[in-house]
Amino acid sequence: MSNNREKVMRPVGVALLIGVVAGVVGSLVLANGWAPPPVQAAKTTLRTEVRPGELDDYYGFFSGGHSGEVRVLGLPSMRVFKRIPVFNIDSGSGWGITNESRAMLGDTYVGDTHHVHGSYTDGTYNGKYLWVNDKANNRVARIRVDLLEVDTILPIPHTQGSHGIFPQRAPHTEWVILNSEFRAPLKNDGRGDPVDASTYTGVHTIIDAEKMEIIAQVMVPTNLDLAATDYSGRYSFATSYNSEGGATISEMLAKDRDYLVVFDWDRIKEALASGKFNVVDGIKMLDGGLDSGLTLYIPVPKNPHGVNVSPDGKYAIASGKVSPTASVISIEKLADAFDGKIEPKDTIVAEPEIGLGPLHTTYDGRGNAYTSLFIDSQVVKWNIQKAIDIYGNTKPGDTAVVDRLDVHYQIGHTMASMAETKEADGNFLVALNKISKDRFLNVGPIKPENDQLVDISNEKMVLVKDEPAYIEPHDCIIVRRDIIEPIVKHRPRMDEHPLAVTESGIERDGKKVTVRVTASAPVYGLQRVEVNEGDEVTFIVTNNDEIPDLAHGFAISNYNINFAVGPFQTKSVTFTADKPGMHWIYCTNFCHALHLEMRMRLIVKAKA
Amino acid sequence: MTEPTRSFDSSAVQRRESQGASTLGVATARGRGCFAALALVCLVGLAPAPSQADDAAQVAAGKKVYDTYCVVCHGVNGDGKGLMGVIHRAQQSGIVVYTYPRDFTAGMYKFRTTPTGSLPTDADLMRTITNGIPRSAMPSHKDLSVEEREAVIAYIKTFSKRWTEQEVMAPIAIGAVPDYVGSSESIARGKQLYDDAGCVECHGASGQGDGPSSPELKDNWGDKILPFDFTSGGLKGGTSPTDIYRTFATGLDGTPMPSYEGVLEPQQGWDIVSYCLELMAGAQVAQR
Structure with a gap:
């Protein structure tokens, strides 16, 4: 470890030195108007520091891995603004506690989010929705950007390991596709022979982005890992590392080449229109097998993981994690391959050697690709056109590699600013490192990940900062502030919730008691509620405060209930009053100088 | 615990005390408010003679309710200058606008069924007290008995002379909602x-x-x-x-x-x- 650390400290030191020089140069300009030649040829104006009170230039939407959440960060500060509970339970916001969230979650509180992607218009973000997958319990959640809260959770049957997810990029997002990484029995009911892996299937699910319904599922013989869509609205992509159909790790690594699977949406739409599907459990199932015509199986080296499409829409780049190469697939050639005019392998236009353990590729919009190297713990910058030019004709010394940056350590995903849009701007890159080891003060056996910010605005990559991250961001997107900021509201419309309370009161229907309560700093709309032991009690709480950032909490002592309501929001909770006695209900979210006095009494009268 | 004074704005309370009645005159002079003109219209008669003993008991009971539930906002003197100060804040164009508790000493009420400038009916007061007011810290008082609410109505009337000098007018008649509403x-x-x-x-x-x-x-x-x-x-x-x-x-x-x-x-x-x-x-x- 110490050797590694010594080695990687050097470039950081150089970067600091450059920073100091640039600072001195800047002050010279201000002092006497004389501008010395720039230290570096490329632009040097990128802001990498955000001072107290200043706002960031980018929103970062990060998955939260098996924490089950999504996080909102600011870049370049890397400050975490918000943790959006999605598939998990969250005592603070009440996600998983309120009736509204439980209607979406049910009793399933374990989630594993990997990829957050936004809705598109014409190849760039339109700021309407985000989607995120749950690999553990096979669900897709949609987040409204205007509130940055989940509005729908859709269970995905017939799948396991729901992993790669990507929205349609053009003309606008109508479909969202989802890959099942683990092949599994289609009818997974424990009947037949569930041990026989040859009966398992992979599934490419097509979701209606607006209605959040499943349009169809395409069954394939292989597993499907990461996902991408093209910039024309015709293709989706999936890497497949288990073309062997193996059930053990040895079996999965048998072949030297696996697949990049391409799905032709024109042909899928045709098959749907002409009824070429079976209906299973109410879902249209299409055959996407090797000879189906709906799919193309491009052989790529070995056990590929990531697939990312370049911002110019020309190339899909997949990386074989057990091969030191990336495969550059020409999207333009796909139509000929689907028509049988060329072989699937002929769509590969470059396979540069870039380093050990290549995973994911991102872009600067200037023709360069940046690929994460898990084993090398590096980000490698390489030129796509150069790789194509030397493909099959590489002379000694020829390389597409432009630069390498050590990262700390064992990088998984990497993502550059706006890189999954046609507006990739080549300013920042985030290296999402799986291991932080010695980069932070020791916090015990489970340590934070290390998300590192890299300035890629120049020829050489420069490491800007380390940011510890709780379990466990896999991927992120980095979106310009001007796209998101105007969309996000301080409050919803109060009547978006059909039960919004503007008049407090108590209603009893047999043993069911409904209590409607306004919350308005620093009082609830009732001071006292009396119910009987055994009653089924529903509290509906609306925050009637309207200025920004005046949220209230609602905790019922001894009843395992708490939630927070923002301005004009309504949340409700139903429980059985099974603990007799007097229980204070109090505001948990600091709201007012008299916040501590903001409480009411729940009286549960004992049975006889 | 940020900004501990942002809601409990003691400076705002002092500001209001210093403004007092003079601003009331300014506002009526603008001619937008209908108070000045219509107050004259409503000076129609004297209140009926009270049955003293019952009323005194009810007012006393009302004071107890008032001191338990109301005084923190509406104040000991019923002038809306209780400890709370501000009961709601709204924001427009970056400027925060405060709402203050009702000042009972003016005997002027927003939520009535009666013509402008006149006093509200007891039923009007009962409705506001019972239901509370949206987007303000005025809560519902359905958790109080009807007698308690009636008593507090009797008590808050003691804060303004209007209740002894003027008669409550009949509510404005509003017919059934016509079918075309919403067309x-x-x-x-x-x-x-x-x-x-x-x-x-x-x-x-x-x-x-x-x-x-x-x-x-x-x-x-x-x-x-x-x-x-x-x-x-x-x-x-x-x-x-x-x-x-x-x-x-x-x-x-x-x-x-x-x-x-x-x-x-x-x-x-x-x-x-x-x-x-x-x-x-x-x-x-x-x-x-």
């Missing part, structure tokens, strides 16, 4: 009236309380006040068609919201109701 024709007529009758001046073309006059509006106490934003949930005077009709028929005394009783024909009133409902629903559609 596209009625909405179209209502929109025209919304412009012609001057609603748009304060409430704005989008109904978000941002009309050209909105930055200058003040209430009779000289405090800045925002027109209702139709996208902000419940109307304080109630959200049913009848509630909306009543609100602009009676006006909201002490605020720039005038009474349109006698100004508009009933059908015109219902057409405006149609358009108000459309503003609330239309904004909801646009939002999604």
Whole structure:
């Protein structure tokens, strides 16, 4: 470890030195108007520091891995603004506690989010929705950007390991596709022979982005890992590392080449229109097998993981994690391959050697690709056109590699600013490192990940900062502030919730008691509620405060209930009053100088 | 624990005390409020002779209720200068606007069924006390007995001489909601009236309380006040068609919201109701 650390400290030191020089140069300009030649040829104006009170230039939407959440960060500060509970339970916001969230979650509180992607218009973000997958319990959640809260959770049957997810990029997002990484029995009911892996299937699910319904599922013989869509609205992509159909790790690594699977949406739409599907459990199932015509199986080296499409829409780049190469697939050639005019392998236009353990590729919009190297713990910058030019004709010394940056350590995903849009701007890159080891003060056996910010605005990559991250961001997107900021509201419309309370009161229907309560700093709309032991009690709480950032909490002592309501929001909770006695209900979210006095009494009268 | 003074604004309380009655005069001089003119109309008679013993007992009981539930906002003297100070804050164009508790000493009430300038009926007071007021810290008091609420009504009347000098007028009659309320024709007529009758001046073309006059509006106490934003949930005077009709028929005394009783024909009133409902629903559609 110490050797590694010594080695990687050097470039950081150089970067600091450059920073100091640039600072001195800047002050010279201000002092006497004389501008010395720039230290570096490329632009040097990128802001990498955000001072107290200043706002960031980018929103970062990060998955939260098996924490089950999504996080909102600011870049370049890397400050975490918000943790959006999605598939998990969250005592603070009440996600998983309120009736509204439980209607979406049910009793399933374990989630594993990997990829957050936004809705598109014409190849760039339109700021309407985000989607995120749950690999553990096979669900897709949609987040409204205007509130940055989940509005729908859709269970995905017939799948396991729901992993790669990507929205349609053009003309606008109508479909969202989802890959099942683990092949599994289609009818997974424990009947037949569930041990026989040859009966398992992979599934490419097509979701209606607006209605959040499943349009169809395409069954394939292989597993499907990461996902991408093209910039024309015709293709989706999936890497497949288990073309062997193996059930053990040895079996999965048998072949030297696996697949990049391409799905032709024109042909899928045709098959749907002409009824070429079976209906299973109410879902249209299409055959996407090797000879189906709906799919193309491009052989790529070995056990590929990531697939990312370049911002110019020309190339899909997949990386074989057990091969030191990336495969550059020409999207333009796909139509000929689907028509049988060329072989699937002929769509590969470059396979540069870039380093050990290549995973994911991102872009600067200037023709360069940046690929994460898990084993090398590096980000490698390489030129796509150069790789194509030397493909099959590489002379000694020829390389597409432009630069390498050590990262700390064992990088998984990497993502550059706006890189999954046609507006990739080549300013920042985030290296999402799986291991932080010695980069932070020791916090015990489970340590934070290390998300590192890299300035890629120049020829050489420069490491800007380390940011510890709780379990466990896999991927992120980095979106310009001007796209998101105007969309996000301080409050919803109060009547978006059909039960919004503007008049407090108590209603009893047999043993069911409904209590409607306004919350308005620093009082609830009732001071006292009396119910009987055994009653089924529903509290509906609306925050009637309207200025920004005046949220209230609602905790019922001894009843395992708490939630927070923002301005004009309504949340409700139903429980059985099974603990007799007097229980204070109090505001948990600091709201007012008299916040501590903001409480009411729940009286549960004992049975006889 | 950030900004501990942002809600409990003691400086605002002091500011109001220093402004006091003089700003009340300024506001009435603007001519927007209907208090000054119509107060004269309502000086119609003296209150009936009280049955002293019963009333004294009820007032005493009411004081107990008041001191338990009301005093923190409305104050020992009923002048709205309790410890709470501010009971609601809204924001427009980056400026925060405060709402203060009702000052019972003026004997002037927003939420009435009676003509502008006149006192509310006991039923009006009972309705406000029972239901509370949306978007303010005035809670519901359904958790109090009817007797307690009646007693506190008797007590708050002791804060203003108007209750002994003036008679409560009969409520403005409001007929059944006509079938055409909510129809596209009625909405179209209502929109025209919304412009012609001057609603748009304060409430704005989008109904978000941002009309050209909105930055200058003040209430009779000289405090800045925002027109209702139709996208902000419940109307304080109630959200049913009848509630909306009543609100602009009676006006909201002490605020720039005038009474349109006698100004508009009933059908015109219902057409405006149609358009108000459309503003609330239309904004909801646009939002999604």
